Amino acid sequence: MLDITNVHKTFFAGTVNERVALKEINLSLTPGEFVTVIGSNGAGKSTVLNITSGKLRPDTGTVRIDGNDVTKLADHQRAKFIGRVFQDPMAGTSPDMTIEQNMSMAYERGKTRGLAPGVTKKKRDFFQEELKSLELGLENRLKAKVGLLSGGQRQALSLLMATFSSPKILLLDEHTAALDPQRADLVSRLTAEVVERHQLTTLMVTHNMEQALRLGSRLIMMHEGRIILDIGQEQKRKTTVQDLLHEFEKIKGGALDDRTMLQ
Numbered sequence: 001m002l003d004i005t006n007v008h009k010t011f012f013a014g015t016v017n018e019r020v021a022l023k024e025i026n027l028s029l030t031p032g033e034f035v036t037v038i039g040s041n042g043a044g045k046s047t048v049l050n051i052t053s054g055k056l057r058p059d060t061g062t063v064r065i066d067g068n069d070v071t072k073l074a075d076h077q078r079a080k081f082i083g084r085v086f087q088d089p090m091a092g093t094s095p096d097m098t099i100e101q102n103m104s105m106a107y108e109r110g111k112t113r114g115l116a117p118g119v120t121k122k123k124r125d126f127f128q129e130e131l132k133s134l135e136l137g138l139e140n141r142l143k144a145k146v147g148l149l150s151g152g153q154r155q156a157l158s159l160l161m162a163t164f165s166s167p168k169i170l171l172l173d174e175h176t177a178a179l180d181p182q183r184a185d186l187v188s189r190l191t192a193e194v195v196e197r198h199q200l201t202t203l204m205v206t207h208n209m210e211q212a213l214r215l216g217s218r219l220i221m222m223h224e225g226r227i228i229l230d231i232g233q234e235q236k237r238k239t240t241v242q243d244l245l246h247e248f249e250k251i252k253g254g255a256l257d258d259r260t261m262l263q
């Protein structure tokens, strides 16, 4: 469903600010696979998501979605294939618009562009049904401004809206990181339900190792632009946070040795 092949990305190449973000990355996701992505700061996690969404273009390599080469397509051209929820609860929704207007905009995304967010009775019934599944009582607040919702409610709504265009890929970029633990747990649980219900192929970046082990069917760990660990469902079940930390320390040690050797 998603094939990232030999992707390399350097920022500010040839300058003093040069940053190699991705080093010949290869990553393939089968339909319905839910991959959690962990790693150190600056490891390249967000860059993988940005290259998948089309926000960034790789220097070399290709990105394929459902067999189609989308490497050269801009983000708005890929929008109908991709749903995305960001870390900032303010990023995915418009605070001055009502819940139903926000949902209507998301519903139209990928179908028509630049149209007023009209809300028909049929759409409203659909929105209410969808909101019920969140069990947050939002189905009774269709006309409430989204700016009045809590961060957790907004992230839950963003998650739901991200599924409306039946995306081929769902990208979750630390979407629970800005929430308090209780709301983060709620959005985590909803994520598992929504992904399962829509059978979404999903890439989720998180700094929370426990969450990365609990959610999804596969886990990858990144470090300095490379995928350094890739484990499937079976192994993930047997792995603890302590094991992940140990693995990371081992590999970090290796990387340091490499650097020492280069000096």
Ligand SMILES: Nc1ncnc2c1ncn2[C@@H]1O[C@H](COP(=O)(O)OP(=O)(O)OP(=O)(O)O)[C@@H](O)[C@H]1O
Pocket (backbone or CB within 6 Å): 011, 012, 019, 020, 021, 039, 040, 041, 042, 043, 044, 045, 046, 047, 048
């Ligand atoms: N738009 C950009 N311009 C310049 N450098 C960038 C840009 N985006 C990322 N980088 C650099 O690329 C590298 C990888 O960054 P990226 O944001 O992908 O890491 P990350 O794993 O998501 O990190 P974090 O967990 O800290 O968010 C870092 O060195 C970062 O400074």
